[in-house]
Amino acid sequence: xxxVVVTGLGMVTPLASxxxxxxxxxxxxxxxxxxxxxxxxxDLACQVACQLPRGDGSDxxxxxxxxxxPKEQRKVDEFIVYAMAAADQALADAGWKPEKYEDxxxxxxxxxxxxxGLTGIVEAGYTLRDKGPxxxxxxxxPGRLINLASGQVSIRYGLxxxxxxxxxxxxxxxxxxxxxxxxxxxxxxxxxxxxGAESPISRIAVAGFAACRALSTGFNDRPKMxxxxxxxxxxxxxxxxxxxxxxxxxxxxxxxxxxxIYAEVIGYGLSGDAHHITAPAxxxxxxxxxxxxALERASVxxxxxNYVNAHGTSTPLGDEIELAAIERVVGDAxxxxxxxxxxxxxxxxxxxxxxxEAIFCLLAIRDNIAPPTLNLDNPSVATPIDLVPHKAxxxxxxxxxxxxxxxxxxxxxxxxxxx
Amino acid sequence: MSDSNIEERVxxxxxxxxxxxxxxxxNDASFIDDLGADSLDTVELVMAFEEEFGVEIPDDAAETIxxxxxxxxxxxxxxx
Numbered sequence: 001x002x003x004v005v006v007t008g009l010g011m012v013t014p015l016a017s018x019x020x021x022x023x024x025x026x027x028x029x030x031x032x033x034x035x036x037x038x039x040x041x042x043d044l045a046c047q048v049a050c051q052l053p054r055g056d057g058s059d060x061x062x063x064x065x066x067x068x069x070p071k072e073q074r075k076v077d078e079f080i081v082y083a084m085a086a087a088d089q090a091l092a093d094a095g096w097k098p099e100k101y102e103d104x105x106x107x108x109x110x111x112x113x114x115x116x117g118l119t120g121i122v123e124a125g126y127t128l129r130d131k132g133p134x135x136x137x138x139x140x141x142p143g144r145l146i147n148l149a150s151g152q153v154s155i156r157y158g159l160x161x162x163x164x165x166x167x168x169x170x171x172x173x174x175x176x177x178x179x180x181x182x183x184x185x186x187x188x189x190x191x192x193x194x195x196g197a198e199s200p201i202s203r204i205a206v207a208g209f210a211a212c213r214a215l216s217t218g219f220n221d222r223p224k225m226x227x228x229x230x231x232x233x234x235x236x237x238x239x240x241x242x243x244x245x246x247x248x249x250x251x252x253x254x255x256x257x258x259x260x261i262y263a264e265v266i267g268y269g270l271s272g273d274a275h276h277i278t279a280p281a282x283x284x285x286x287x288x289x290x291x292x293x294a295l296e297r298a299s300v301x302x303x304x305x306n307y308v309n310a311h312g313t314s315t316p317l318g319d320e321i322e323l324a325a326i327e328r329v330v331g332d333a334x335x336x337x338x339x340x341x342x343x344x345x346x347x348x349x350x351x352x353x354x355x356x357e358a359i360f361c362l363l364a365i366r367d368n369i370a371p372p373t374l375n376l377d378n379p380s381v382a383t384p385i386d387l388v389p390h391k392a393x394x395x396x397x398x399x400x401x402x403x404x405x406x407x408x409x410x411x412x413x414x415x416x417x418x419x
Numbered sequence: 420m421s422d423s424n425i426e427e428r429v430x431x432x433x434x435x436x437x438x439x440x441x442x443x444x445x446n447d448a449s450f451i452d453d454l455g456a457d458s459l460d461t462v463e464l465v466m467a468f469e470e471e472f473g474v475e476i477p478d479d480a481a482e483t484i485x486x487x488x489x490x491x492x493x494x495x496x497x498x499x
Binding site: 070 | 436437438459462463466469470475
């Protein structure tokens with residue numbers, strides 16, 4: 001397969017709008033969690049989330065009007081606006097705005113979402129019930145469909161190549177980047193705009209995930225301590241929102257136009273647990289095979305992995321199963337391994353998580369620094385792996401692996417290497 | 420209901436839904452050609468008129484409402 005590199009990054013996260021501002025705050029140990037604002041929470045089991053810092057766009061705040069006209073925002077769910085923001089940033093960072101038809105047909109989009117426009121679906125349901133079918137907006141469907149994130153990006157930038165989307169719950173962002181890299185590798189495109197977006201923070205999603213017993217409920221009065229991967233007091237994940245988008249490019253194409261290359265996508269692995277709709281399998285076999293496949297594709301040995309961005313959602317079951325699977329993958333190399341869960345700072349962005357965390361891996365390679373795992377006061381199990389508690393850690397990082405696992409027993413791993 | 424009242428309410432809806440400046444919403448302005456609407460926007464506009472004026476606008480009638488003035492005239496008749 002042809003070689004694929006990353007040449008542009010964009011993100012909107014609970015820490016900031018923008019890659020640099022998010023990364024700076026992540027390394028400084030800032031925490032995006034708070035009590036949920038925007039809707040009634042008193043009757044919800046979980047009352048904390050990592051919401052975007054909304055503002056006028058200055059100082060890393062997120063101003064949707066910068067990314068989509070207000071009259072267009074009204075027609076779509078927020079995950080689409082987040083995707084537009086991240087895609088715009090990524091394309092600007094890559095310096096790739098194809099004007100020529102020949103370039104446009106070789107540039108595609110593959111942005112996914114875990115659950116898409118849940119908020120708008122609920123509202124349309126009320127409209128249907130209370131006012132009847134003649135009041136359901138013509139923008140209801142095209143404003144909620146998950147592939148309309150890709151559709152809107154394609155339309156705005158004239159990207160006429162593959163127009164695709166992924167829906168694999170919390171591994172969506174990683175699958176999107178992996179699949180998009182494959183499309184370039186196989187020659188279906190030269191450039192792909194790939195990632196994930198999610199706007200889940202709503203009464204219905206909190207109620208639903210809480211019913212699955214997936215959310216943290218014991219830290220409603222201490223929101224910044226709620227997301228605590230690997231810590232013995234962890235009790236569930238903290239919902240986040242946002243988007244991460246990368247520009248992927250065939251290596252020679254990137255070189256020919258003098259693009260700045262962050263790293264190469266050298267490995268991508270996929271697997272299924274075939275176990276349970278929400279719970280990970282105890283033996284971690286799916287996670288193990290997924291990482292193993294990615295490393296085999298990458299042709300790197302476990303001792304060459306310098307940094308792992310873990311799935312690490314802060315759920316009682318999942319964290320330790322993933323940790324054990326990684327220990328099994330790396331064997332004796334566990335001693336020198338550095339791994340953190342950035343969900344401790346930004347929460348779990350569900351379908352956007354894999355893309356945002358892939359970007360953190362790329363920045364870790366660029367800057368030779370591993371972001372911290374916040375709130376890791378007392379690890380629930382002993383491990384020779386350095387989980388980077390509390391403070392970022394400087395170390396040479398040439399190869400990084402990012403894990404993402406989702407409901408339905410779906411797993412994806414990505415491996416990046418400095419070039 | 421006076422025609423000027425209807426006109427005012429129609430124009431307010433058009434401004435809100437299409438995000439255009441008020442002075443552009445002239446009586447002879449075409450939703451699609453002059454005010455940047457697409458076919459889905461016009462469907463939504465008709466719904467908003469129905470909601471605002473408490474009337475039902477059948478599809479064949481909706482197809483004849485192409486300008487601000489068309490809407491004012493139709494709603495003037497149907498709410499008379």
